[in-house]
Amino acid sequence: MTINILAFGIAKEILGNNENSFEVQEGINVKMLRSFLIERFPKMKSLASFLIAVDGEYAAEDVVINPEHEVAVIPPVSGG
Amino acid sequence: MTINILAFGIAKEILGNNENSFEVQEGINVKMLRSFLIERFPKMKSLASFLIAVDGEYAAEDVVINPEHEVAVIPPVSGG
């Protein structure tokens, strides 16, 4: 299935765009998506950490993603 | 000797003026001045507390006052 992934900050630079389209397996969860991203973009490993947000909320590793979700890569935040 | 006593806030209302002139005994110290003021102005007893400043500094009870000092009655402060 195809999912769109929003990326911000340094993750936007690594993934290439603010909005990125990827072909992933059905039933992929947050943990698997993180592995997918690290494999596809080895520079993601250089980050201190990164989280996945689903529909605007930080998502636990076992949350299953579908194409209707708004999925985002959240590198370490640095507001303020 | 004659001393001038500055008074502020409620103490100004009790003593009557911002600057007040009193005849006191030579060698009077802060403790004695406090007693003098309470005797002369019984309303001073109604205050939660009051301090004496000498030359712009809070003065201990044993500080001796002379006419060259700037003496002030400091009722409970309430700035801010």
Place this chain on the structure above:
Amino acid sequence: MIDLKILDTALSASEALAKMNHPACGGIDIFIGMVRAQTEKQEVVRLEYEAYYGMAIKEMEKIAQEVKAKWPVEDILIHHRVGILSVGEIAVIIAVNAPHRKAAFEACQYAIDTLKQTVPIWKKEVFVNGEEWVSAHA
């Protein structure tokens, strides 16, 4: 009053203060984060902030609700700037009022501490020779 904003225009302390007018609250604590001229490393030319707007507002709302649950405070204002900021410009304003000032101080400090940990906003420091997304790398 809860007033949460992410703006791409200059923030104003006076405008923020004008909103903090709860009749029972005489004490207001305001934290202001400004763009510094220097980091530990080198001279800063400018900062570039970006936000994941929808989620950032949601996380700011969580902070405001947590603060109201933990402390007896009334008004909470969180304004965060995005876009390109020069040295001396205001990046964030957090204001909290309360009938007793101790609560306002504690709540304001909690709000900025939490914002820096949870709200999806990012800043890039731009130096004369290079740039860096703050906190991105370990």
Place this chain on the structure above:
Amino acid sequence: MIDLKILDTALSASEALAKMNHPACGGIDIFIGMVRAQTEKQEVVRLEYEAYYGMAIKEMEKIAQEVKAKWPVEDILIHHRVGILSVGEIAVIIAVNAPHRKAAFEACQYAIDTLKQTVPIWKKEVFVNGEEWVSAHA
């Protein structure tokens, strides 16, 4: 920078903030005391502040020096208004900046707590039916 003032004209948060521009300090904590519309007792018409100027400035200077001794902070500003103030007007502004915000918060809170205990300034609350020097009586 240490900036201590007792003024009989309106205080401005923006003007105060403009002075807090130490290049190494991104975080500024500002406490603002405003005239409340109500006390525990009744509706406030106005407040009247008076100061023992010379001594008040000296005591403010002591606070600033204590704060600098206790915390790694840079700029300290204390502005206090005197005269007749209406509801919503600013009575006091205290601003402290520091390289690390925790120090700014702690120092600012210490400064207002201490000012209220030591600086010879008095306020009278004027109500519709009467008036009262705050804290005068036990």
